[in-house]
Amino acid sequence: MRARILVVEDEEALCALLEYNISKEGFDVEIATDGEEALIKIEEESPDLVLLDWMLPKVSGIEICRQIRASAETRNLPVIMLTARGEEDDRIRGLDTGADDYLTKPFSMTELMARLRAVLRRTRPTLSGDVATFGDIILDRERRRVRRGQREVHLGPTEFRLLDCLLQRPGRVYSREQLLDLVWGRDVYVEARTVDVHVGRLRKALNRRGEKDPIRTVRAAGYALDETYS
Ligand code: CA
DSSP: OOOEEEEEOOOHHHHHHHHHHHHHTTOEEEEEOSHHHHHHHHHHHOOSEEEEESSOSSSOHHHHHHHHHHSTTTTTOOEEEEEETTTOOHHHHTTTTSOSEEEEESOOHHHHHHHHHHHHHHHOGGGTTOEEEETTEEEETTTTEEEETTEEEOOOHHHHHHHHHHHHSTTOOBOHHHHIIIIIOTTOOOOHHHHHHHHHHHHHHHTTTSOOOOEEEETTTEEEEOTTOO
16 A cells, blocks of 8 residues: 655645655655645545645644644644744754654755655554565564464564565565575675575475465576465
């Protein structure tokens, strides 16, 4: 599921830039250009995060933030406040406004995305890429837990990283050397055969009850998640 971001900003050029960059990151974007529209969209679209300009026509960013926190439905809705240099005062520095974070304009898109992801990770872990699923397998990066169907799968740290790596690109065949680089790191000297040992352990943990094996061995090439599995 993609996180929905509501951008509340009255500067047209910045709005377009934000919309372009945030959707490029894989989020759904809604736009509101004044405070009233923002309040309506917060209620109707139930966004996962609001990127909120401080100075807005009709209803100010601070007032919107206050209303978000006052309503039971939106109390936990994450807010990142945008301020122009000079507008920020002690209130926003201390985040007394109820915002989860704030950015001072001008800011880089890289910075914004980092903050956005950090706030989402904290508040909406299932939407921030911390959870990967493949068929009945669920890998939760934040809690470092794996489930298959209703069953908890106990994995060692290497098997966990190995599964995480395979889950990022189902169907893609990873050679043993690629897996060594990605899972063990480039600086570690490990024999290619070690990969086979850990894939074996991962399979054993995943397929404990004789379930279908989600990992495909590609002769002379390596391993992949079987795309016909899910
Ligand atoms: Ca403004």
